[in-house]
Amino acid sequence: MANWLNNAIFYEIYPQSFKDSNADGIGDFQGIISALEYIRDLGCNAIWINPCFDSSFYDAGYDVRDYYTVAARYGSNEDLAALFERAHELGMHVLLDLVPGHTAIDNPWFKESCKDERNAWTDRYIWRPLSQSPDLNSPYASIRGFLGGIAERPDAAAVNCFSTQACLNYGFGTVTEDWQFAADSPEAQAGRLLIQDIMDFWLGLGCDGFRVDMAASLVKEDSDHHWTSKLWRQVREHLDERYPQAVLVSEWGNPHEALHAGFDMDFLLHFGPSHYLDLFRENPYFSASANGDIRAFADTYRKMLADTAGGGYICIPSGNHDMIRMRDTLTPDEMKLAFTFLLTMPGCPFIYYGDEIGMRYAHGLRSKEGGYERTGSRTPMQWDCSTNAGFSAARRENLYLPVDGAADAPNVASQEEDADSLLHAVRALNTLRMAHPALQADGDIEFLHAQDHAYPLVYARTTGRAGGADSRERIVVAINPSSSEARCALPAAYGGAIGATEDDVLFHIGAIAGVREGELRVPAGSATVFRCR
Incomplete structure (x- = not known):
């Protein structure tokens, strides 16, 4: 597995909506290049770019016409190679979105x-x-x-x-008709070789890996994903021989299967068994106005960690191009608590462009390029208060999608000037994660308290044991999204170690939590990150 993943924080870019450099109303590679320093300064050191290959755009690039040529709307292959080069100069890595199915x-x-x-x-x-x-x-x-x-x-x-x-x-796991090819037939195996060739092409131009669309679906009628997993293990073996630092991230929704199939990481998504939607979207735990419960998520997450121990990482995203934005169900202050959780969990976090400023979901938009209800999450990035929110110098009617025209629409420039903004909170959390190995991908986690809204979410992060006992670091995170103080008992090993001095408070949103009368008391609407002595 690539050694750069342990401290990776990813930023997802929907290219047609991010930054337009040539005033045609559509984002492009040169626009992304111009914003790389912003992404770096946000604290993200890796990027996932949604599909950018030549396409019919019936499904926004997830319908590829030519895997070896980028879509003209974004620029040229040379422009994309220049993006890779500039990202590497800034200490960043870039994943492309591959659609192999x-x-x-x-x-x-x-x-x-x-x-x-x-x-x-x-x-x-x-x-x-x-x-x-x-x-x-x-x-x-x-x-x-x-x-x-x-x-x-x-x-x-x-x-x-x-x-x-x-x-x-890619064949059928169970063949029942004479027109179906077995998954190990030469005809089906030719598809895998094609995947490898496409990957080699872009890795040779400087790409650092791929997020793989619908990764579990290649072999048909493969109920236990035996043959699909075997296919991806063969791809991973090929990459290990030629590009051992190349990263594969799967849209699988089942880390146990995906990581054993050779992927470095798998997403928790709006489908699958993870209870991801319980966090930010459906009766979300992080909303004070909801009555959410995080127990099912925590129980499932514990099992997923045990099943995948040492095999790779579980990714938790703030959102993506297929989900309604987090801001639709959480206020900006609640999003600060959600990001405290997101950026202090194991694995590699993914921030969907614009979530760091609380961009809103645009209700009522007509479907664009197969987006349907997803279209409202794909509107242009809001950079400042200038024309088209700084996204493009094109006429408004020529924009890929309309920008948020509300007077209070969030933007980067305004939040840069506000020390209490969501943007500053996300930046501070990214800085904190980078400074403390216990908070990075490899760190262990122990849920000390994870129940319903009447109680806080409390967990401990600890560095791995490879460095020896003397070098271990232990950090406790306490979050209370409810509208009243929440309390819980702590194991004896933690009760006397939390908040011993002011220097032990590494980060906080709202009032600082603390141990009083033998209980951890977490103020309403607060998050505190402690160093444990």
């Missing part, structure tokens, strides 16, 4: 596969004979449906999500 239906590979005469691409996609049945619905849980009437060949193509996204062929 499907391509656009106007991808040249798919057009070749549509032909009636056999060629190199005939079996690179999943096809079912139309003669078997005219019904294009799918009886398979792993295939969304079939697309007919699009090819010379008398077959229908399987699709993953939208009808514009044809499934590449």
Whole structure:
């Protein structure tokens, strides 16, 4: 596993909405380059860029036409290589978003596969004979449906999500029809080799790794993901031989499976068993107005850590391009508490662009490039109070999406001037994480108290044992999002060690928690990070 991950803090960039350098209304690579120092100064030392390859943009880049060429709207391959180079100069790493499960239906590979005469691409996609049945619905849980009437060949193509996204062929874990290829067949293995070739190309240009879209879905009808996991382990073996510091992050939603499949990290997401939504979105624990409960999350997280110990990291994001923004369910002050949690947990945290200033979800927008309800989370970054919030010098009607036009719309420049802003809190937390190994990815965690809103969330972070007992560091985090003081008993090992001196308070939001009369008392709406003696 790449050694740079232990202190990595990631920043997710939706490229078309981040920074426009040429006044066409769409963000681009030169715009990202101009903002790299802002991201570095925020405290993030790694970036994930959403899909930027040549695309039909029916699904905002998750429908690739050419994996070896960037979309012209963002610039050129040379521009992206320059972005890699500048990021490295600033001590940062860059992950690209790889979509291996499907391509656009106007991808040249798919057009070749549509032909009636056999060629190199005939079996690179999943096809079912139309003669078997005219019904294009799918009886398979792993295939969304079939697309007919699009090819010379008398077959229908399987699709993953939208009808514009044809499934590449990685085989079937369970073969039940004569048109299905086994997962270990040469035809299916050719797909894995293609993934490796695409990765080699971009790693050779300076990319540091990939976030992999729908990573668990490649092999169809593979209920226990046995064959999909084997495929990714083979990819990891290839990378270990050629690019051992390359990082793979999976959109899997099950760290136990993903990390054993060769990924370095897996996200906790809005799907899967993690109870991630309990944190920030559905009856969120970090909202004073809700009645949230963090027990299910903590119990599941403990098990996930035990299952993945030593195998890689669990990533907790503030949000992403597929979720309603955190600001829709939390106030800026509540977001400070949420970020205290996010940035003091193990694994690698991910900050979705704009969450550090509390950008709002835009309700009521028309769908853009397949965004539908996700569109409101993809609006332009708000940099300042100038035209189009500093995102672009284009006419307003030419913007990729409208900016938040409210008088109180948050922006970077205004929050830079406000020492009590969310931006300053996030920056301070990132600085704190970088300064203390116990708070970084490898540090251990012990939940001392994790229940419902009547009690605070309290946990201890400790450095790993590799450095020896004398070099170990122990830090306690106490958070209370409720509107009244919360109390809890602590194990004897911690009760006398918390807050012994003012210097032991490393960070706080609101009033400082402390031990009184044998109890840890955490004021309402507060977060305190202590060094333990």
